[in-house]
Amino acid sequence: MAALVFAALAGGAGCGSNPAAKSSSLTESGPKTTSLLISWSSDGNPLVPVCNGATQNCKNDITVLDKTTGAEVTLPITASSYTATAPNDTYAVRVNGFDGLGNSIASEYEVVPVQ
């Protein structure tokens, strides 16, 4: 109990002004997270052309998968972020497109590391 009180005081819990001090043991007293901003710097395929209606040798869109529920969201290939409304779920992102024969292909799902 004494340790918990010390941790709460050291982390500034209750003030609501120090988000960096969030702790898993203090989530009920800290700022409540309501969403998860998922972002990426590149779709990972800079030389692959965007499909724009084509179905060969191109990248088409991005899928965000909520691994907890199995729900999928499809985003334009030009997207660079997505705000998920279930911040405690686990998410993964992949890129979809077409190969030289017109077959649908996709990257591996990359799990979103939460900061």
Place this chain on the structure above:
Amino acid sequence: MKRVLFLLPLIAIAPLVHVAAQTASKPTQTAPTQTAPPQTAPKTKFGATLVRRTVAAPLVTANASQYTQIDFNWAYTANAPTCGTSLTNCFSGFTLTDTTLGAVIATPSTIGPTSLSYAYIPSGGVPFGTSAFSLVANGYNGSGNPMTSTPVAVSVVVNVTTLNAPTNLTGAPQ
């Protein structure tokens, strides 16, 4: 007389070209012999070979195609002397153009009259999809005006076989 001597071989070598007197002869790829019947169409064309990425030639872009270089080659029988100090009635070299991008890759200053090949290293690697190229021979007529041959074309295709996942993926609670 010099002008006449120059124009005659142009007409003789390129009889099917509509404006023979305004063109230089057309480059072709490896015509091993000249013994084929005159009416036989060329059996080979301007060629291009893709070169794979090597450790010694890393790509600027990590996710580029596996190819970094395109090696072009062709055959050519000049029908005019190589240009010297006087730019009249002479053959100066070749111009290679990426017709997909509309960009000139190399001109006679790079591909001289004795060149029969050229190694092209696209910035960032060879792009996916189809890239088309043309090659023309350049020269000057008796008046010193530039003239070019009809182009010969070749395409290279790099197919997408896999896709990479997004990079620098992060999730930030809000």
